[in-house]
Amino acid sequence: MIYNPKPFDVIVCGAGHAGVEACLAASRMGVSTLLLTGNIDTIAQMSCNPAIGGQAKGQMVREIDALGGEMAINTDVTGIQFRLLNESKGPAVQSPRAQCDKKAYQFRLKHTLELQPNLQVFQATVTGLIYKDGKVVGCRTSLDIDFLGQTVVITTGTFLRGLMHVGQNKNEGGRLGDFSAKTLSGSLLEAGIELLRLKTGTPPRILGRSINFSGLQEQKGDAEPTLFAFHDTRDQGDLFHVEQTGERRAGWKPGSEQVSCWMTHTTPESERIVRDNLHKSAMYSGEIAGVGPRYCPSIEDKFVRFADKPRHLLFLEPEGRNTNEYYINGLSTSLPFDVQLDLVHSIPGLEQAMLLRPAYAVEYDFAPPTQMFPSLESRKVENLFLAGQINGTSGYEEAAAQGLVAGVNAALKARGEPPLIIQRHEAYIGVLIDDLVTKGTTEPYRMFTSRAEHRLLFNHGSAELRLFEHAKIHKLLSESRLRKISGKLSQITHWEQYLENNKTTGGSWADAIRRDKAAAALPAAFLTESKEVRAEVLYRVTYRGYLERERRQIEKLKDVEKIKIPSSLDYLAIPGLRRESALKLNQLRPENLGQAGRISGVNPADISILMVLIAAGRREKKP
Missing domain, CATH: 2.40.30.260 (Elongation Factor Tu (Ef-tu); domain 3)
Structure with missing residues (x-):
């Protein structure tokens, strides 16, 4: 039977860390959203380590928060230990990490989904996808109930033909005590999506x-x-808000x-x-x-x-x-x-x-991520989005980041609007997705600070400032929070300029900070600002030279990123282009020269040939 004659705008299949962020992002944008999961009682379960954050991952969780995601606040109110990693090193690589009460984390997120407007949660195992004219239009389930949707987000984690190993003992399942999604892989293969196998493990x-x-x-x-x-930047009362129904979500005072x-x-x-x-x-x-x-x-x-x-x-x-x-x-x-x-x-x-x-x-199927656009939509099937371990990543944080972006873009696609694309120079999330769709992966991908060439710009305290425009354009945060972030940014900019342009003994205030931040006397009015404003201002002033160098490099690269490659270009027919490069370019279909240059095996000489060809094509089009 068909459950809903009128399609949902977004259907999310799977309720792990990617799935919960995907369905929350879509529903909070105001579109009708359905979350399908094989077991409602394991929503957002921490299958492995009961911890969130770590090197680069902690920064990514703050970026998720900056884009309206739930992982950060859920961690804060269910955390049982907090530590700042790399505290003795520079702020750019300092990373927050927290141990969580894994059941409280899980129960709070389940409750959050249940209370979310525009979101329906339903327990059923997705057995296949419904296609029509090269597009996905819904899902089939083990209950013989079909659900129709304008877009579908697959977040199946380790459950696609999951097989668990203890020595020679084997059991089907994506997690100890849970099932294996055995038929959905066939549905993806039917649509022409390539699947390979990865493995992960967990301790006793x-x-x-x-x-x-x-x-x-x-x-x-x-x-x-x-x-x-x-x-x-949150309103007072956001943390332990009591719903109109009188329900209060699990959690305690952070820290x-x-x-x-x-x-x-x-x-x-x-x-x-x-x-x-x-x-x-x-x-x-x-x-x-x-x-x-x-x-x-x-x-x-x-x-x-x-x-x-x-x-x-x-x-x-x-x-x-x-x-x-x-x-x-x-x-x-x-x-x-x-x-x-x-x-x-x-x-x-x-x-x-x-x-x-x-x-x-546990061994499971994944879809090599070069089969996706930067929006996380499949190149093979329109309106189908993939997020999390199905894309070859490992870790709750990488999954949640992809889930949020996929959920936002599924909602935008359902509304006929352009996608959210986060660039490499904006956030670790941008690095993660760009690495996946341009370079792919043959092993579980994990985020590190070393993967980001512009990591000096990615100190964890600046996440909501860096991603403010995206949050504003796509209405991912409340109006109240957007106003507070805007005011915070204004204060930071004011004090950064004040310290650079006003004199104290031996030069400007900024010079004194760069000589010896610990010993520098700071303006009394500055010391009345919030610790978050003070920390960001001091970071920008202390590392001004390095940050400016990063921004100059980004400006240079922008020119290459702006050069679009015609979608119909046949790389195999381009004279002088190495066959290895032509094959990879034909397969991945980069959208611009910057993305083409990051594909493994494509060298600067290949980019020069493409640049000349594109320039010649532009000249021919001119009257």
Whole structure:
């Protein structure tokens, strides 16, 4: 049966971190939105580490907040420990990270979806897509109920033909205790979308009361926690707003009652156990064909690839305030369960540890992301958007960022409006999406500060300033918050100019700050500004020379980005263009010369040939 004769504007398939941001973004833009999930009780579940943020990821969460997403505020009010990473380094690479109560995080987001206007949540497993004239027009489900939609966003995570491995034991599913989406892959292949396999893994979970904490190194949260959401531009009452129904979402005062994590390490006995049993590991026995994450290796990979390291650090992280379950960060494995027991018991503090859940690896389908436009719409099927691990990424933050952009662009497509495209020089989100659609990936993609050539501009405190115009144009934030951000930007600009142009002893105030920021006396009126304004002004003044150099480089690159490539261009017919480059350009169809130059295997000589050809075409068109 058809559920809705009148199509939804946006249908989102999957309710992980990408799916929840996609459906919230679309519904908050005022379009009718449907979220389909195989299990309503696992909405926004933290399948792996109960943490948000980290290097570059923390900055990306703040960008999600700047564009109206939910991940930052949800983390703040369900966080149980906050730490600022790289605190001793420059502000550009300082990254907030938080441990969350994973059930509180999940329950609050589920409640948020239930209370969201223009959004309907429905439990059903999507088994296939409905196509018409090369476009997607809806979804089929396991309940024999079809849903029609103008646009569809696929956010299936690790569930596409998901297969879990514990040694030689195999179980179908995208997550321990959950199902596998077995038929949707066939529907995507039917439409001409290429699918490959990737692998990820997760460590065992243990009972906290069985840990011997004596002798372990304690890691406390920061006394002054760095939060993710921009609380200074929110209205009072936004945090724990009570709905008209009297409902109040889960959560507590951000940064309150923080808990500790604990550090331990592997031993020579741990290494012996792993090496003696490598042949039993699903990864090393050939049972898994998918490529695993380079930057989050299994314990087997660590001992094999880093044989010179005497030991590997492990972190014991509580999964919440109302559970005694702990996560062993750094001990991802696909070894058999009996070997896992011996391995865990070889670790200081875990000699008597009781396992609650085994570690496992999961193998799943993904769609190489070069099959998408920068809007995250499929090049193969119109009105179909893909976001999250289906695009080859790893991590909650990368998924949420894509989900938000896909949700916004699905809503815009349904309304017949131009898409939101975030450029590489604007945000880590722009770098993430540009890397995916131009370079692709053959392994789970993880964001790092080193991937962004303009990362000096991406200090986490500036996210809502950098993305203000996008938020304003697409009405992603409330009018009240937009006004506050505008006022904040005005104050920052005023003080930046004041400090540069007004004198104090030995030069301008700005000169004094650049000589010795710690010792510089600052104007009394400046010290009355909010800490957020002060921090951004001091960052801009301190690193002025470097920031100006970045902006000059961006201006130079803009000229190349502005040169559009005709969509009908046949690269294989261009004289002098290397065949390798022509094949890749024909496959990826870049929209401009800047994007073409970032494609792996396309060199500057190829770009010069294209530039000459495009210039000649322009001259021919002139009367």
